[in-house]
Amino acid sequence: MAASFEISNLSAWYGKRLAIEDISLSVEPNQVTALIGPSGSGKSTLVRCLNRLHELLPGARAEGKVILDGENIYDDAVDAVSVRRAVGMVFQRPNPFPTMSILDNTIAGFKLNGRKPKAELQEIVERALTAAGLWDEVKDRLSAAATSLSGGQQQRLCIARAIAVQPEILLMDEPCSALDPVATLRIEDLIMELRERYTIVLVTHNMQQAARVADRTAFLLGELAGDPGRLIEIGPTKKIFTQPEDKRTEGYITGRFG
Template identity: 55%
Template sequence: MTDTVAATPLRNDAAAKMTAREVSVFYGAKKAVDSVSIDISQDNVTAFIGPSGCGKSTFLRTLNRMNDTIANARVEGQIVLDGEDIYAPAMDVVQLRARVGMVFQKPNPFPKSIYENVAYGPRIHGLADGRAQMDEIVERSLKRAGLWEEVKDRLQDSGTALSGGQQQRLCIARAIAVDPEVILMDEPCSALDPIATARIEELIHELRGRYAIVIVTHNMQQAARVSQRTAFFHLGSLVEYGETSEIFTNPRVERTKDYITGRYG
């Protein structure tokens, strides 16, 4: 086996929604991500796996410029969304984050009602003409997030009063309410119990194809269950990227095999 391997190119029927080329991330003088190139398709769920501190979450945050919020962070290389360079000076970062939504590790609903959590994004982006249209957006988003039946009679209750799993689905509803093109999920189940985790995984399956989805996970079984393509990161580098079934059953790189078989991680 080789030490690293080039990513398998996407087939024509799975055209890239986003492409990253030679992307490196620095925190001051420290290089956290080293020259990552990857294609992310509309039709597949892509999982980023690897041990703690390997750069997978740092790279995920480059995809909607969340690293911009860190004072000493610097990104080199190119990331393109539908042909647009997202780091171009003319790129509207607020609009970018509406197009590329983020769901974080810990559920973080706003201290507002369930309704207002979902309505917040459409309101600031001017996506609704009046209350009736906003009601439709809120209902549709909660239905897509698999939460509507559980909360439809208490939309004015605080979002923070929901269970952990419900809060995470509320955050997903909030992300999709602005009709994004890509959803980034940074370990969305790590703080949840097994039942809530299963519900989020079901939701990922249901959302697949409607949005390009990228999930960072430490749980290799979860990556195998929810994704069609998997990227293995180690020490800031993308070691191997390809079909999930191939990565888990026939990895081409020794480091990938060692991680998947539990020799480290």
């Protein structure tokens, strides 16, 4: 079930500006791979290239190879929509559909593109919300508006929505940056649980978070202001945080810059 990414020579542009340059790394199945680096280092851009969301912005494009299930998602024959169906995503700010109920948000992935859920609807909703650690809190008010939930609950609802359609990989773009510390811890616990079944790519500006939940960590950096982000190094999280190979990684994790 869990899949992997093999990224090679990936570059992405916003108009004429190069945002990430020549990035190659692999994302292993059933692991949490964290992307860390200062603002502007291209972490978000990189993760948004992994489900081809990047190219939807006006003037944005990407080049290179991202192999998912043996297929390059940037191959001409591959439809971006089918890529996005196979790769789930959770964003910085919780973004449930504002006019939909908790229930409808959970199954939005099916409703949106008219896919028939394989199992019973009730079962899918319960499974997704349980996996997102939200079921006990909302089971009695599934028809309430999603916007009636707290920020942390909304974010877990967005996680439920992403995993309800059983993606192969889950992308998380700073999922805790808009949440308080308690809600953040809940999401981190959740990430550890989800790793059992999913491959996760986690963008975070919070190094402690990467240290807590990630199996592997990649450090990105655009050295001078305006430089595109490049991969400096990737390795087991413990190694990155204790014996980084690159001086710049060491500088960043010890707080000398960034």
